[in-house]
Amino acid sequence: MQINTEIIGNTLVAKLFGELDHHCCGEVRTAIDREIDKGRIKNLVFDLDGVSFMDSSGIGVILGRCKKINELEGRTLIIRARPQVDRVLELSGIKKILECG
Amino acid sequence: MNNKIENFMRLDFPSKSCNESFSRAAVAAFASQLDMNIEELADIKTAVSEAVTNSIVHGYRGIKGIIHIECRIFGDSITVTVRDEGRGIEDVKRAMQPLFTTDREGERSGMGFTVMQTFMDKLSVESVYGEGTTVTMTKTIGGEADADFGEI
Numbered sequence: 001m002q003i004n005t006e007i008i009g010n011t012l013v014a015k016l017f018g019e020l021d022h023h024c025c026g027e028v029r030t031a032i033d034r035e036i037d038k039g040r041i042k043n044l045v046f047d048l049d050g051v052s053f054m055d056s057s058g059i060g061v062i063l064g065r066c067k068k069i070n071e072l073e074g075r076t077l078i079i080r081a082r083p084q085v086d087r088v089l090e091l092s093g094i095k096k097i098l099e100c101g
Numbered sequence: 102m103n104n105k106i107e108n109f110m111r112l113d114f115p116s117k118s119c120n121e122s123f124s125r126a127a128v129a130a131f132a133s134q135l136d137m138n139i140e141e142l143a144d145i146k147t148a149v150s151e152a153v154t155n156s157i158v159h160g161y162r163g164i165k166g167i168i169h170i171e172c173r174i175f176g177d178s179i180t181v182t183v184r185d186e187g188r189g190i191e192d193v194k195r196a197m198q199p200l201f202t203t204d205r206e207g208e209r210s211g212m213g214f215t216v217m218q219t220f221m222d223k224l225s226v227e228s229v230y231g232e233g234t235t236v237t238m239t240k241t242i243g244g245e246a247d248a249d250f251g252e253i
Contacts, residue, residue: 022154023118029208053125053143055150056212064208084143091219092212 002050003031010074011043012036017050020085022057032065042074049080058085059092066098077101105176106134112170116161116185118154124170125150131172132179137242144220145179145240151213152183152236158204160187160234177242184235190228197226 001024002017012035016028035041044065048054066076079101081089089095110131114120129146149170156168169184190196196203197218202211218224221238228234 019122021118021121021150022158023121025208053122053146053150055147055154056210056216057154059210059212060208063210083140084147087140087143087220088147088216091216092210 001027003028005031005035007035007041010041011045012041013045013047015047015050019053020048020051020058020061021053021055025057025061028061029064033068036065036068036072042069042072044069044074044076046076046078047080048078048082048085051082051085054085054088056088056092059088059094062094062098066094075099106174108134108174110172112172113167116157116166116168116187118157120168121150121153121157124153124168128170128172128181132174135174135177135179135242141240141242145181148217148220148238148240149181149183151216152181152238155213155236156183156185156187156234158207158209160185160189162188162204178239179242180237180239182235182237184233186233189230189232189234190226191230193226193228 001020004015006013014032020028046062069076076098078089078098081100089100112124112127114124125146128149129142132145133142153168166185166187171182173180195201197214199215200211202209217236217238221240223239225237226234
């Protein structure tokens with residue numbers, strides 16, 4: 001999985017490419033937490049346009065980051081989820097606790 | 102459907118997480134001989150990914166083992182069995198509850214069985230604690246089950 005991170009103001013935009021499953025959720029967690037832990041950002045945007053597949057392991061990693069952002073009183077946003085990814089997001093109920101665009 | 106397809110395949114692989122993508126892609130490639138839409142194929146792929154991930158994360162937690170997949174196509178239905186000889190599940194009913202997980206630290210969502218249940222038409226989980234788990238799931242393409250569809 002490829003992870004591109006970009007900081008715009010106090011928002012971290014994490015663009016993910018590939019298949020987000022248990023095998024690669026560790027590297028996603030590490031890459032995003034590294035940026036959060038630097039203390040410069042408050043909000044997080046997951047750009048999932050490049051994610052061709054996601055299962056419930058992806059939900060776990062998104063929720064984990066969302067909790068960290070909540071501690072900073074920031075907001076987490078998911079954008080550009082493809083249909084298969086959106087179906088898993090919908091089922092998980094995660095859409096009720098964070099913003100999806 | 103006039104021409105009934107009957108086909109099967111088996112897959113054995115070690116419980117390495119890099120095999121998660123391989124196994125769901127292999128099942129999807131096999132399943133695609135049924136005339137199904139992208140969403141149905143994605144559903145099967147996602148359900149298989151959940152079952153295989155469960156075997157790796159929970160069944161074979163901290164130990165190495167083999168995961169066995171068997172796929173059977175009969176008519177318009179596909180049945181996928183994912184079996185491990187891992188730790189087994191102490192309380193299957195409890196494990197199948199949404200959000201239940203034994204692995205809080207690993208940021209598991211507890212949604213695996215819920216995904217399998219939702220994305221497939223039938224799901225059965227048999228487990229013997231200490232001996233392993235077998236997950237059997239069936240999806241009928243195009244909605245209604247075929248009249249000739251017998252035992253799984």
